[in-house]
Amino acid sequence: MALDVELYQGESRRLVRTQPLIELLRPAFAEELAGHPGRPRFVLKLRNDPGPAGYEGDPGLTNLRPDFGYIHVAIQVEGRVVHQKPYSVNGLVGPVLAQVARKIAPEERHWAFRIAGLPAAEDAQRLPPVVDGADDIDVSRSARLSFGIRPAAEPQVPLLDLTGYGVVPEEGDEPVTVLLGPGVQRRLMDMELSKEVEEGGFLVGRPFRRADDPERYAVIVDEVLPAEHSGASLMHFTFTGDSFRAMSRTLGEHPPERQLVGWYHTHLFQTERTIGLSRTDIDLHRDTFRRPWQVAALINLTSTRRILSCYAASADWMASCPIRSLDDDTDSRRSAHPSLGHH
Known part of the structure; x- marks a missing residue:
């Protein structure tokens, strides 16, 4: 045609x-x-x-x-x-x-x-598949149900002094500062990734409130977990229920302070926008990773480079997060960067 x-x-x-x-x-x-x-x-x-x-x-x-x-x-x-x-x-x-x-x-x-x-446009729409065995629950009638429903308790988020990690706190509206623990940047930059379909997984680490501004957060990413049982195509990456179950089993083997601090996925094309996330990425993050300190990490793949950027929910949008690798000790007091990458 x-x-x-x-x-x-x-x-x-x-x-x-x-x-x-x-x-x-x-x-x-x-x-x-x-x-x-x-x-x-x-x-x-x-x-x-x-x-x-x-x-x-x-x-x-x-x-x-x-x-x-x-x-x-x-x-x-x-x-x-x-x-x-x-x-x-x-x-x-x-x-x-x-x-x-x-x-x-x-x-x-x-x-x-x-x-x-x-x-x-109406012919191009694809309806989501019908989920077999699902049911709607009216939580307002929970007293008459055979089981109880109550909100899960939010985890306690301790304070963190960024200067102790060689990061100079800066004023701004970035909701989360991302610190990559020892070896994490090398893991993200060197791990085997497909150039045919998008790939992704989970970020495990520790969330904190910033000591200089407790309304803002910092997360230390300690481990990268590639997702199991995930769906993927040239333009989309999809978690499944089995992906989260496998992640939960692995997370259960970690110390209790280790938590799910976010997720990552790849893009196989370069973006011309200041924010690299697609509308689908934003919806996935807001629907699934709802804690204010959870981040979405994006690895843009080109023929010669990988560029890592991180985003967190801010009002009704996604804001860019400064990133600092704790492996980088060439300058003991420097600001975090908006992205990291290598050739």
């Missing part, structure tokens, strides 16, 4: 350009095609995974079909695959369209685009 990209100008969204998607993408892959003489063949697979609302470049562009937010590109030359990788639609198409928009009307700030020929 041939797909076209439509470019719209102004607040009235007047259609000003229609161009085949494949023609738009060819210049974007000039570097990947260098050294491969012959006519390239592009195989494009758009994925029905919601992405960001638009391209945040100059000028910005609103994506009118963010429900198809990602695209897998494979390039063949003379029958041999010379490049294949998933991309966000905004990150791949946005810079090219922004250049076109600047040539059409340099002063215009309102632009939008859509990939035409996709299924209608």
